[in-house]
Amino acid sequence: MSDLYLTITVFRDERVLARTLAERIASAVAERPRQVLGLATGRTPVRLYHELGTLHARGSADFSRITTFNLDEFWGIPPSAPGSYRAFMEEHLFRRAGIQADQVNFLNGAAPDADAECDRYDNAIAAAGGIDLQLLGIGTNGHIGFNEPGRELASRTHRVVLKESTRRSNAGLFGGDVSRVPKEALSMGMGSILRARRIVLIATGKSKAKCVERLVSGPVTPKLPASFLQLHGAVEILLDGAAAQSVNS
Numbered sequence: 454m455s456d457l458y459l460t461i462t463v464f465r466d467e468r469v470l471a472r473t474l475a476e477r478i479a480s481a482v483a484e485r486p487r488q489v490l491g492l493a494t495g496r497t498p499v500r501l502y503h504e505l506g507t508l509h510a511r512g513s514a515d516f517s518r519i520t521t522f523n524l525d526e527f528w529g530i531p532p533s534a535p536g537s538y539r540a541f542m543e544e545h546l547f548r549r550a551g552i553q554a555d556q557v558n559f560l561n562g563a564a565p566d567a568d569a570e571c572d573r574y575d576n577a578i579a580a581a582g583g584i585d586l587q588l589l590g591i592g593t594n595g596h597i598g599f600n601e602p603g604r605e606l607a608s609r610t611h612r613v614v615l616k617e618s619t620r621r622s623n624a625g626l627f628g629g630d631v632s633r634v635p636k637e638a639l640s641m642g643m644g645s646i647l648r649a650r651r652i653v654l655i656a657t658g659k660s661k662a663k664c665v666e667r668l669v670s671g672p673v674t675p676k677l678p679a680s681f682l683q684l685h686g687a688v689e690i691l692l693d694g695a696a697a698q699s700v701n702s
């Protein structure tokens with residue numbers, strides 16, 4: 454029953470997936486230029502972001518009136534630090550797609566007070582009218598944003614202690630040195646994510662096959678934060694063949 458609410462599309466490869474989604478996002482923005490987009494970092498959306506940059510460079514897409522909110526940021530480093538998610542987004546999307554600083558909303562990992570920073574962010578999302586389209590990746594442990602598996606999930610934006618596996622998979626941003634990856638982060642909560650009007654989750658590669666299968670067919674449980682997407686009603690899951698290999702069609 455649970456997969457009634459999820460639409461799954463499998464693409465020939467991640468290049469076709471990225472190009473198709475970039476074109477869809479560009480045409481949705483052409484139709485309604487003031488969209489609020491929720492964005493993710495990580496390896497998975499890089500190709501998509503580069504495709505959006507290419508569409509912008511060709512004059513086929515105009516992102517000058519969108520507003521963006523990123524899901525998460527490391528706690529304890531400033532936005533200008535090379536390993537920050539803000540720096541990642543500048544490099545892979547904002548600079549390429551002509552998205553200016555005043556269009557961008559980000560959690561500040563160097564804010565004086567984490568709780569106040571999280572409240573500021575939830576209020577900013579509400580003041581922008583909520584998120585129209587939330588883009589998500591998925592961790593191999595089923596995390597979404599930095600909502601790690603556990604006994605319970607936070608609804609609102611909050612401070613999190615990162616799992617070792619999550620720190621290891623982010624080591625590339627810190628010169629491959631896991632000891633330099635911050636131990637904590639700020640993340641939108643599952644409630645904040647589920648309030649988005651539409652959600653598109655992308656997953657590629659065989660390391661994601663198991664968590665995608667559990668997301669689609671398993672129970673809704675905080676042990677797999679992504680499973681809460683079954684409750685949303687407007688979630689699309691875009692996969693390459695490797696990530697889809699355990700999904701029954």
Ligand code: F6R
Pocket residue numbers: 492493494495496497498524525589590591592593596597598599
């Ligand atoms: C990062 C985020 C994370 C990633 C997830 C997958 O903003 O939201 O939940 O989406 O860790 O990361 P990759 O794409 O590197 O496999």
